[in-house]
Amino acid sequence: SQQGEEDPQALSIQEGENATMNCSYKTSINNLQWYRQNSGRGLVHLILIRSNEREKHSGRLRVTLDTSKKSSSLLITASRAADTASYFCATDAFEGGRRALTFGSGTRLQVQP
């Protein structure tokens, strides 16, 4: 898979359920970030996890990072209809001799009220 690939590509759940999205990447990273994007809007930063961290919480968000497996997960607990959006992981890494933020293809989350 390419750097920063999320799965599933699409997820539909009922309000109140938990949503889990996964991200896999290929190279060593400095940090990994999760962003959300509402339709027609820009990306909004949600959470950053450093390469030496394993888990981080922010409100209803929980992010894990497993550098040995080169994977991360984003858990949204007690989802709300307003959580409906696309979610992207982005890896901060050196690639091709430069440091850049590389985004995945995203997971489209639909929370049914």
Next chain:
Amino acid sequence: EPEVTQTPSHQVTQMGQEVILRCVPISNHLYFYWYRQILGQKVEFLVSFYNNEISEKSEIFDDQFSVERPDGSNFTLKIRSTKLEDSAMYFCASSERGGMKPQHFGDGTRLSIL
């Protein structure tokens, strides 16, 4: 809460024409970025800018592209001679610190090349 603002929201241009996309980053931010998102594809890094010069650029950012901070508030992306494949959403972002720290994005400019 401070925002990154981009203008115009939609730009339609004939192929071969020059286009300038404008961004006003958050006022106390020092690092600026441009990304593009072709319809249905990933957000792709174009360029980062700090201290009035380009810090990093991707292979997409060829000689047709340039960036400028003409004054203390604006940050612009110029495409000299547009091609059909330049049609995309272009996002500007800024951050207070470098090292790819959390970036604040504008809502983008939809560029349509005819």
